Amino acid sequence: xxxxxxxxxxxxxxxxxxxxxxxxxxxxxxxxxxxxxxxxxxxxxxxxxxxxxxxxxxxxxxxxxxxxxxxxxxxxxxxxxxxxxxxxxxxxxxxxxxxxxxxxxxxxxxxxxxxxxxxxxxxxxxxxxxxxxxxxxxxxxxxxxxxxxxxxxxxxxxxxxxxxxxxxxxxxxxxxxxxxxxxxxxxxxxxxxxxxxxxxxxxxxxxxxxxxxxxxxxxxxxxxxxxxxxxxxxxxxxxxxxxxxxxxxxxxxxxxxxxxxxxxxxxxxxxxxxxxxxxxxxxxxxxxxxxxxxxxxxxxxxxxxxxxxxxxxxxxxxxxxxxxxxxxxxxxxxxxxxxxxxxxxxxxxxxxxxxxxxxxx
Amino acid sequence: xxxxxxxxxxxxxxxxxxxxxxxxxxxxxxxxxxxxxxxxxxxxxxxxxxxxxxxxxxxxxxxxxxxxxxxxxxxxxxxxxxxxxxxxxxxxxxxxxxxxxxxxxxxxxxxxxxxxxxxxxxxxxxxxxxxxxxxxxxxxxxxxxxxxxxxxxxxxxxxxxxxxxxxxxxxxxxxxxxxxxxxxxxxxxxxxxxxxxxxxxxxxxxxxxxxxxxxxxxxxxxxxxxxxxxxxxxxxxxxxxxxxxxxxxxxxxxxxxxxxxxxxxxxxxxxxxxxxxxxxxxxxxxxxxxxxxxxxxxxxxxxxxxxxxxxxxxxxxxxxxxxxxxxxxxxxxxxxxxxxxxxxxxxxxxxxxxxxxxxxx
Numbered sequence: 001x002x003x004x005x006x007x008x009x010x011x012x013x014x015x016x017x018x019x020x021x022x023x024x025x026x027x028x029x030x031x032x033x034x035x036x037x038x039x040x041x042x043x044x045x046x047x048x049x050x051x052x053x054x055x056x057x058x059x060x061x062x063x064x065x066x067x068x069x070x071x072x073x074x075x076x077x078x079x080x081x082x083x084x085x086x087x088x089x090x091x092x093x094x095x096x097x098x099x100x101x102x103x104x105x106x107x108x109x110x111x112x113x114x115x116x117x118x119x120x121x122x123x124x125x126x127x128x129x130x131x132x133x134x135x136x137x138x139x140x141x142x143x144x145x146x147x148x149x150x151x152x153x154x155x156x157x158x159x160x161x162x163x164x165x166x167x168x169x170x171x172x173x174x175x176x177x178x179x180x181x182x183x184x185x186x187x188x189x190x191x192x193x194x195x196x197x198x199x200x201x202x203x204x205x206x207x208x209x210x211x212x213x214x215x216x217x218x219x220x221x222x223x224x225x226x227x228x229x230x231x232x233x234x235x236x237x238x239x240x241x242x243x244x245x246x247x248x249x250x251x252x253x254x255x256x257x258x259x260x261x262x263x264x265x266x267x268x269x270x271x272x273x274x275x276x277x278x279x280x281x282x283x284x285x286x287x288x289x290x291x292x293x294x295x296x297x298x299x300x301x302x303x304x305x306x307x308x309x310x311x312x313x314x315x316x317x318x319x320x321x322x323x324x325x326x327x328x329x330x331x332x333x334x335x336x337x338x339x340x341x342x343x344x345x346x347x348x349x350x351x352x353x354x355x356x357x358x359x360x361x
Numbered sequence: 362x363x364x365x366x367x368x369x370x371x372x373x374x375x376x377x378x379x380x381x382x383x384x385x386x387x388x389x390x391x392x393x394x395x396x397x398x399x400x401x402x403x404x405x406x407x408x409x410x411x412x413x414x415x416x417x418x419x420x421x422x423x424x425x426x427x428x429x430x431x432x433x434x435x436x437x438x439x440x441x442x443x444x445x446x447x448x449x450x451x452x453x454x455x456x457x458x459x460x461x462x463x464x465x466x467x468x469x470x471x472x473x474x475x476x477x478x479x480x481x482x483x484x485x486x487x488x489x490x491x492x493x494x495x496x497x498x499x500x501x502x503x504x505x506x507x508x509x510x511x512x513x514x515x516x517x518x519x520x521x522x523x524x525x526x527x528x529x530x531x532x533x534x535x536x537x538x539x540x541x542x543x544x545x546x547x548x549x550x551x552x553x554x555x556x557x558x559x560x561x562x563x564x565x566x567x568x569x570x571x572x573x574x575x576x577x578x579x580x581x582x583x584x585x586x587x588x589x590x591x592x593x594x595x596x597x598x599x600x601x602x603x604x605x606x607x608x609x610x611x612x613x614x615x616x617x618x619x620x621x622x623x624x625x626x627x628x629x630x631x632x633x634x635x636x637x638x639x640x641x642x643x644x645x646x647x648x649x650x651x652x653x654x655x656x657x658x659x660x661x662x663x664x665x666x667x668x669x670x671x672x673x674x675x676x677x678x679x680x681x682x683x684x685x686x687x688x689x690x691x692x693x694x695x696x697x698x699x700x701x702x703x704x705x706x707x708x709x710x711x712x713x714x715x716x717x718x719x720x721x722x
Contacts, residue, residue, distance in 0.1 A: 077659045083601060105551075134601070157514050175553060179602055188722060191614045192536060192673035194577075194590035201611075202573040203594035208566035216555075229555035232562035233602050238595030240444075241540055241614060241643070245594060250562075253602060282602065312553035336550040338604050 011038070013046045015118035017109045018347040019353045026107035027091040027100035028330035033081040033141075036060040036133040038057040042082060042133050046114065052121040053129075058152060060133040063154045064117060066126050073126040074360070075324070077144065077315065078110045078164070079135035086340045096346050102333030103344040112331060112353045115361065123360040128157055135315065139284050144315045148322060152300075159299065159355075160319040162301075164312065165332020168348045170300050171310035172224055172289025172327060174317055177232070178254045178265050179282035182207050182273055188246040189241065197244030201237040203250045207276060208232065211252065214272065219257045221291040224309035226257035230272070251281070253284030255311070258286030262274060287317040289327075296325055302359040303329065312337065372399070374407045376479035380472045380714045381707040382694075387468035388452040388461035394442040394502075396492040398423040401441060404492050405513030407475065413482040413715060414490075419514060421494040422504040424515045425478060426584030427487050427571040434487040435721070436518035436685065438505065438676065439471045439525070440496035447701045457707050466704040473692060473714045475719065484721040489518055496676065500645055505676045506691050509683060520660065521680040522717075525673070526693020529709045532671035533585055533650025533688055535678055539615045540643035542593070543568050543634055549600065558605030562598040565609045568637060569593065572613070576631065580618045583650045585670035587618035591633070612642070616672065620646030645674050648681040651690050654700075658688055663720040665691065673698065690717075 013025060031039040040060035047055050053064040056132070060080065065073075082102035091100030098108075112130065117129050132143030138360060139145065147155060184204050189197025218230040231251065237248030252273075256265045262283050270278050291307055302309055310328050319326035331352040336342045374386060392400040401421035408416045414425040420439065426434075443463035452461030463709065471492065478490050484498075493504030500506065508516060544563050550558025577589040598609030613634075617626045623644045631639050651657055652668055661668055671677065671689050680687035692713040697703045 073475060083604070136601075138602070177553070177603075186698070190673065190695075191590065191592055191594060192538070192616050193588075193696060194592050194616070195588065196696060199572075199592050201596050202569055202594070205566060205569035205573045209570060210565060211560075212563040212566045227554075227556065230551065231552055231555050231560050231605055232598070233552060233560050233604060233606060235565070235596055236599075236600030236610065237593070238597075238612065240595050241612065242538075243594060244592055248596065251599065251602065255553050255555070333559055334551070335554060337554075338601075339549060339551075 013042050013114065015046055015114050017171065020088050020114050022111040023103060023108045023344065023349060024091045024098055026111055027089060027156050030078050030085060031082055032084050033134050033137045036080045040131070040133065041084045043080065045202055047117060050118060053117060059143065060146065062131045063128065065128040068122065068124060068126050070124065070126040073157045074118065075128040075130060075155065075160040076113050077130040077160060077162050078106055078113050079132050080110065081133050081136050083136050088340055095341045098346055099341065099343040100289065101342060102327060103197060103342055104165045105337035105342070106332050107165050108117040108181050108332050108344045108349045109165065109330035112163055112349065115353050116356055117228065120357065122361055125360060127360065130155065134200060138280055142315070144318055147320055148297060152322065155322060156262050156325050160326035161325045162314055162316045162326060162328050163330035164314045164328050165334045168331060168352050169332050170329050172291045172296070172306045172307050173221065173258050174310040174312065174314045174323050174328070175226060175258060175263055175286045176260065176262060176286030177284050177313040178256070178262065178269065178280060179281045180252050180269055181281055182250045182252060182276050183279070184248045186244065186246045189244040189270070191242045191244055194244050200248040201289055201292060202246050203239065204235065204250055207250050207273065210272060217257065221257065222291050223260055224307065226288050226309045227311060228257055229255045255313070256286065258288045260359060261285065269330060270323060284313055286318055287320040290325060299327060303355045372403060374475065376407055376475050379550050380476050380710040381629065382473060383472040384464060384469045384705065384710060385452045385459055387472055387524050388450060388464050391446060391450060392441050392443055393445050393499045394495050399612055399706055401492070404441065408478060409477060412479060419508065419512060420504065422508055422671045424487040425493040427484060428671055430486065431482065434489060434518045436489040436491060436516065436521040436525050437474050437477065438491040438521060439467055439474050440493050441471065442494050443583055444497050444633065448699055449580050452478050458704045459707055460702065460704040461537065461671065462703060465703050466698035467525050467691060467693050469705045469710045470526065470691035473710065473717065474522055475536045476671035476714050477717055481718065484500035486721060488721065489514065500643065503676070505679055507681055513683065516527060516683060518685050520556050521685045523677045523687060525675045525689050526691050526698065527689050529692055529713050531664060531668045531688050531690050533583060533652045533668055534619045534648040535649030535671040535673065535675045536587060536619060537617045537621065537623060537624060537626055538645050538674040539617070539630065540639045541613050541630055542642055543611045543613060543637050545609040545677050547605070548606045550604045550605040552605055555605050560611040561606050565596065565611055566599065568611050571619060571633060573719040578618065580620060582618065582620055583652045583670060585650050587670045588672060590616045614633045617647065619649045622646065633648050647680055648678040654686050657688055660688060660720070664716045
């Protein structure tokens with residue numbers, strides 16, 4: 001047995017590649033949430049090779065910055081992790097599309113960050129590049145969240161761009177997300193004498209029925225339309241093949257427009273599931289679009305992109321909480337996120353890089 | 362470290378104890394399905410010590426018989442295994458009740474078998490005692506099933522009594538059991554853009570709704586009332602907390618009266634779940650009570666017990682398939698089977714033994 005790594009997994013990143021080829025290299029470098037270390041190591045090595053950057057690291061989170069004394073500092077952020085690979089690595093190119101896990105969410109954005117880091121030694125604004133881990137899992141594991149808590153000084157900036165996929169549009173704000181558990185209970189009994197028990201799984205019929213019948217709201221804020229969603233993301237119940245189960249747990253995810261606070265979102269869920277026990281297990285507030293602020297207006301004008309609403313919860317809300325105006329702007333297609341056939345349009349990667357270089361040069 | 366067994370676990374059975382005390386000794390001798398060997402060894406040793414019995418063994422299945430040349434042969438059968446122990450071993454006595462794992466299902470029946478083997482050296486009918494393993498798990502592991510296939514001659518008899526718990530009643534036949542999987546499918550998508558996906562868990566609402574609304578049939582056969590049951594015994598769905606799931610599987614157990622064949626039971630389930638995919642994963646036919654047959658009538662009269670329907674699937678169906686008339690008659694309480702607070706009434710154990718001794722003397 002050889003202990004050599006498989007030759008198809010790279011250990012170094014080549015920042016001289018164009019954005020599309022660099023995205024492919026990143027996709028071929030597996031980094032499921034919790035397993036980002038090898039990729040974080042490679043990013044750190046690549047950045048430390050650039051003499052114009054100061055590099056800091058905490059865990060698998062890398063922060064690199066120029067220190068040119070410019071009047072303004074722009075922060076460019078992206079997460080290194082992906083959802084679990086689903087037979088979609090290594091990457092492949094078909095026509096203008098690059099297929100593969102993370103191609104849209106968000107290794108194409110990370111590729112643009114790395115390209116800017118490598119090619120802009122003297123930008124017109126000081127730059128801070130942030131690469132972080134565990135964005136695709138529970139909020140309390142989020143690397144950017146850990147940086148906010150432990151090194152807020154590393155994140156000081158006048159304006160932040162999160163390179164989550166927006167297909168090259170500027171997206172304002174983000175929706176909130178809340179997860180709840182609805183635990184149904186019953187009485188265990190032998191399945192041959194089911195009338196002595198009370199089937200907890202059957203009680204879930206009403207909960208799922210309300211979800212299936214739910215009509216999600218659409219709402220306009222600062223001229224942008226937000227679409228909500230209420231979905232079961234998990235259901236578990238069952239003891240054995242011959243036992244009436246006494247427990248069934250439904251996990252529900254509510255994605256809500258940023259005109260609701262977390263408290264209002266929770267109150268709404270308690271109303272929808274009236275009569276059932278509701279336990280909030282995870283909550284991240286939304287962020288209002290804030291496109292009326294000067295820094296946001298300037299960026300929108302410079303990139304020439306039309307603004308629209310952000311549906312996915314993104315860490316833009318963490319910058320909002322720090323008081324740093326922030327928008328989403330990245331080459332990925334958010335409709336492709338977490339899909340088996342996830343892809344990214346190669347021309348959009350090049351266009352995103354070109355517009356950011358133009359704005360920062 | 363000493364290699365001595367813990368003093369609280371017996372290695373030998375004392376067949377001179379009364380039925381209740383012997384049941385307690387059996388309960389204190391753990392024998393979860395798959396781990397019956399030590400108990401099978403002890404049963405074999407105890408039976409080989411009785412000179413009037415011929416003893417055979419296959420795996421953890423023990424068959425002992427008298428060979429007196431009587432005109433009729435009666436077979437008495439019981440399984441040695443229990444469901445997993447749930448903080449209910451060792452046994453304890455409270456008033457007239459013996460608590461513990463297997464006390465009702467079915468170590469009290471096994472105790473009566475062993476008592477008859479020890480105390481009836483010259484019964485009025487030849488006797489065959491069968492002790493077998495793996496009754497509480499998948500049908501293909503059942504020790505009696507293996508004996509039926511490999512040593513059907515060991516099971517030759519004019520009449521069989523399975524000592525599964527009936528609270529001392531004679532129970533005719535048994536219900537059939539069938540398990541199906543109903544797999545709901547959808548389209549995966551990011552939970553933030555749920556309108557791009559199709560939630561498989563939400564599709565389970567209709568399946569669970571039909572189960573919750575189902576009115577199980579009650580039917581009278583040979584004067585006995587059977588009660589059917591249709592229950593979800595498992596449900597699983599979910600990919601991640603931020604993904605619209607593309608699969609949800611509901612496992613359903615149908616316990617049906619023996620006037621339905623397995624094919625008819627399956628047709629009924631396909632009707633109940635019309636519009637959904639139904640896959641049969643496990644099927645064991647019922648057995649008609651057959652209380653009109655002379656051997657059954659004679660036994661019912663001798664034991665003086667009122668006859669009633671058997672709800673749980675029992676191995677009586679295996680004897681039916683061999684052409685051996687068979688009934689369930691044992692001291693356990695079937696309502697106690699598989700419960701944490703499982704117990705058996707001590708006077709019922711004594712009464713069951715007394716009636717069988719009277720019939721066979």
